[in-house]
Structures are given as structure tokens and as C-alpha cells.
Amino acid sequence: xxxxxxxxxxxxxxxxxxxxxxxxxxxxxxxxxxxxxxxxxxxxxxxxxxxxxxxxxxxxxxxxxxxxxxxxxxxxxxxxxxxxxxxxxxxxxxxxxxxxxxxxxxxxxxxxxxxxxxxxxxxxxxxxxxxxxxxxxxxxxxxxxxxxx
Numbered sequence: 001x002x003x004x005x006x007x008x009x010x011x012x013x014x015x016x017x018x019x020x021x022x023x024x025x026x027x028x029x030x031x032x033x034x035x036x037x038x039x040x041x042x043x044x045x046x047x048x049x050x051x052x053x054x055x056x057x058x059x060x061x062x063x064x065x066x067x068x069x070x071x072x073x074x075x076x077x078x079x080x081x082x083x084x085x086x087x088x089x090x091x092x093x094x095x096x097x098x099x100x101x102x103x104x105x106x107x108x109x110x111x112x113x114x115x116x117x118x119x120x121x122x123x124x125x126x127x128x129x130x131x132x133x134x135x136x137x138x139x140x141x142x143x144x145x146x147x148x149x
Contacts, residue, residue: 002005013045023072025063030070043085046075046098052078053102061113068114075110079103 010018020038024030041053056078060071082099103110 010051011045011048014048014051014055017041017045017052017087024067024070024074030073035073036076036120039081041054041080042099043081046082049098049102053099057103057106057110060110070123072114074148104135 017038020034020041024034027034042049045052054070056075059067060075063071079100082096085096
């Protein structure tokens with residue numbers, strides 16, 4: 001009997017991003033070239049930004065603590081790069097703010113995940129978004145409150 005659940009096929013660009021993202025588990029530390037490649041794939045697949053952000057959030061929430069900081073590096077790289085790149089596609093123009101606004105929706109929950117990292121990495125995540133212009137002040141304050149509480 002066929003499954004009641006229908007699985008949607010991921011667009012090739014999203015599948016490639018996901019494959020590259022999970023290949024981070026193959027090495028202990030993420031190289032700058034891997035993070036750059038993931039960023040380029042995310043920008044290339046800009047019209048599927050919701051799918052890309054979903055997979056990145058899923059990676060961060062489900063990975064072991066040793067890889068959460070790597071997920072943060074990827075998230076930061078995509079957000080910063082997307083702010084400086086405008087892409088035209090068949091479905092319209094990518095302004096760059098799509099990634100930031102999508103990630104901003106769940107940044108507090110993601111920060112709670114980042115707080116589960118090893119103690120020696122807490123300092124890095126604690127001050128990471130403070131003073132960052134990518135996110136609104138309200139979001140930054142919410143993140144600080146989550147980290148303090």
C-alpha cells in the first residue's frame with residue numbers, strides 16, 4: 001500500500017545546498033571555502049530562500065553542539081552576502097533582505113540552540129549579534145534576554 005504522505009521533490013538547487021550543508025559533518029572544522037560554497041549555493045537558489053533557511057535551521061537545531069557554531073558561521077555568511085547581492089531570476093528580483101527577514105523570524109529560538117554549545121564557545125555566540133545592523137533592535141534585545149535567562 002502506498003504511503004499516505006506525499007513527499008515533494010526538492011528543487012535541485014536546494015538539494016545541492018542540503019547535501020553540501022550536511023557534508024560539514026565529514027570534517028571536524030569547517031573551512032572558509034566550504035562556507036563560501038554554501039553561501040554561493042544559497043545566493044544561487046535565492047528564489048527558494050524559504051527552503052534554504054528551513055534546512056539551515058533544521059541543521060542547527062538537530063546537530064551536535066560541536067557543529068552549531070559552524071551553522072552560525074554559515075547563517076552569518078548567507079545574511080551578510082545576501083545584503084550586498086541583488087539577483088534577477090525568472091520569478092522576480094531578489095533584494096537580499098529575504099534571507100535576513102526569514103532568519104530573523106526564528107532568531108530567538110536559534111539563539112537558544114546556540115546556547116547549548118560547549119562552554120568554551122559560549123563567549124563567541126554571546127557577543128556575536130550585539131551591535132549587528134542586520135537585525136532589528138527588538139530582535140537583538142530578545143536574543144540577549146534569552147541568553148541571560
